[in-house]
Amino acid sequence: xxxxxxxxxxxxxxxxxxxxxxxxxxxxxxxxxxxxxxxxxxxxxxxxxxxxxxxxxxxxxxxxxxxxxxxxxxxxxxxxxxxxxxxxxxxxxxxxxxxxxxxxxxxxxxxxxxxxxxxxxxxxxxxxxxxxxxxxxxxxxxxxxxxxxxxxxxxxxxxxxxxxxxxxxxxxxxxxxxxxxxxxxxxxxxxxxxxxxxxxxxxxxxxxxxxxxxxxxxxxxxxxxxxxxxxxx
Ligand code: MN
Numbered sequence: 001x002x003x004x005x006x007x008x009x010x011x012x013x014x015x016x017x018x019x020x021x022x023x024x025x026x027x028x029x030x031x032x033x034x035x036x037x038x039x040x041x042x043x044x045x046x047x048x049x050x051x052x053x054x055x056x057x058x059x060x061x062x063x064x065x066x067x068x069x070x071x072x073x074x075x076x077x078x079x080x081x082x083x084x085x086x087x088x089x090x091x092x093x094x095x096x097x098x099x100x101x102x103x104x105x106x107x108x109x110x111x112x113x114x115x116x117x118x119x120x121x122x123x124x125x126x127x128x129x130x131x132x133x134x135x136x137x138x139x140x141x142x143x144x145x146x147x148x149x150x151x152x153x154x155x156x157x158x159x160x161x162x163x164x165x166x167x168x169x170x171x172x173x174x175x176x177x178x179x180x181x182x183x184x185x186x187x188x189x190x191x192x193x194x195x196x197x198x199x200x201x202x203x204x205x206x207x208x209x210x211x212x213x214x215x216x217x218x219x220x221x222x223x224x225x226x227x228x229x230x231x232x233x
Contacts, residue, residue: 012060014109015144017223023088023106023145026195028058029186030084030113030134034176034201041204046176053177053185058135066110066143069228072211073136076116079209079229082202083160083168083217085153086111087179088145093192101183104192107148110217110225112141113199117208142197143225152179156220158203162213170203172219 013022032054033039039046064070073079090106113134120133155173159166177185182198190196209215215227 012063017144017146024195025060026193030199031201035203037204058140062140064138066225069230070138072232078118080115080117080206082113084111084199085219087198089196093187096187098180098184101180102150102152107145108222109145110143110219110223114139141227143223158219160217168205
């Protein structure tokens with residue numbers, strides 16, 4: 001056994017529907033601006049004919065499970081929800097073709113890409129990295145993984161409510177880059193591994209939460225997600 005100076009961080013993991021074993025998390029990838037109406041609301045429309053998708057990552061330690069209550073994070077006055085469909089990778093993938101992309105899908109989950117929007121926009125507009133806006137502790141929220149090996153989801157309602165009021169309502173058929181395209185493109189840059197999660201992007205309607213808010217989201221055919229926002233530390 002390896003001797004460590006101190007106890008290493010625990011492996012992050014998520015429950016899997018219908019299984020006793022949990023899904024161990026490797027990396028967390030996020031697609032930026034992947035619904036037209038959201039790209040427009042952010043003031044950065046996407047022209048797929050001349051652009052490629054882009055990505056950012058968050059540390060696996062930012063993961064929290066659906067149902068959690070998280071502290072309102074520090075150094076922001078504009079903490080935003082982003083409802084997303086999450087793809088769970090179940091097999092290694094490097095330079096996988098769109099035609100073969102389904103073979104590396106383990107399943108799907110409902111996810112939230114919580115964002116310090118004020119810090120993200122400062123970073124974006126100053127040409128700085130997005131980490132302080134995006135790589136926020138407890139900001140990668142994910143529900144149970146639903147096993148659907150080899151299944152490509154290309155349609156289904158995606159929606160989010162805050163305190164029972166609908167804020168986001170769209171369909172994953174509006175993804176600019178679909179599941180096959182995302183897996184194939186991301187695998188050009190990374191050796192994707194079992195345990196990787198890909199948050200596929202959020203539709204329009206993103207907005208701020210405050211302490212005491214309860215977020216409830218769903219992806220049709222996949223599942224639901226809940227997050228409670230507690231007071232700041
Ligand atoms: Mn996002």
